[in-house]
């Protein structure tokens with residue numbers, strides 16, 4: 642990468658990321674230089690971890706057709722809020738979201754779990770899979786073919802297994818990469834790309850926490866589309882549905898037309914987002 646691209650407030654890993662389109666100067670068979678990163682149509686972006694600098698943007702991937710959030714019904718148990726965080730992030734920067742509920746062989750009742758099905762109402766495609774017994778694998782394959790997708794989910798949810806199931810014959814290449822780098826695949830945070838038809842699957846290993854980038858607490862409810870019909874009835878247009886009087890969202894929860902777990906998920910995220918933002922460093926404020 643040209644030195645000048647790396648300068649400024651952004652870290653280099655955000656200057657050019659997986660999925661970016663770049664102008665590239667070929668030097669010889671082995672080397673070249675990225676001269677320019679072309680404008681992105683969209684991105685999945687989070688706040689860097691505290692250790693990596695806290696309130697800096699960390700773009701995970703750019704120019705995607707969809708983000709596929711992988712959760713397992715058990716082992717590991719679904720992480721509260723993880724799906725919401727990714728959906729919000731997708732909504733924020735115009736990336737359609739797919740929810741993949743994996744390991745359905747371990748708990749067949751998951752398919753009837755209304756909490757998973759609920760996401761179908763939120764413009765999110767829900768696919769139930771098992772890399773173990775093949776359930777939903779062809780549906781997932783169809784969803785991934787010829788598209789550029791990012792797979793995110795905690796380690797152990799089955800991302801690598803699903804990629805292998807969707808693309809038989811790929812397993813070998815996965816293990817080759819592992820041998821070459823000598824790194825445990827579960828400990829890395831790099832993102833690997835696998836071609837599928839005219840598209841790619843990006844397997845993002847090691848993403849645990851995800852604090853969506855570019856979302857202010859007062860705007861959060863704008864990323865909960867199921868709140869809209871109710872928030873239209875709030876007395877205050879600036880209502881964040883917390884302590885305000887005459888709130889349409891809270892009324893909807895009382896009357897049962899908005900599930901309570903959904904409202905609780907919102908409140909929890911609101912609290913966590915505020916906490917994270919209050920950690921803002923003085924240096925960061927100046928830069929903004």
Ligand SMILES: Nc1nc2c(ncn2[C@@H]2O[C@H](COP(=O)(O)OP(=O)(O)O)[C@@H](O)[C@H]2O)c(=O)[nH]1
Nearest residue numbers: 743744771772773795796797798799800801802
């Ligand atoms: N029972 C069951 N186990 C699965 C399934 N998918 C993955 N696993 C197992 O879960 C573990 C983690 O899978 P892996 O693909 O490495 O997860 P990743 O960290 O998300 O890439 C492995 O032991 C897999 O064999 C599934 O659908 N059902």
Ligand SMILES: [Mg+2]
Nearest residue numbers: 800801826846
């Ligand atoms: Mg993996």
Ligand SMILES: [Zn+2]
Nearest residue numbers: 875880882888
């Ligand atoms: Zn309200």
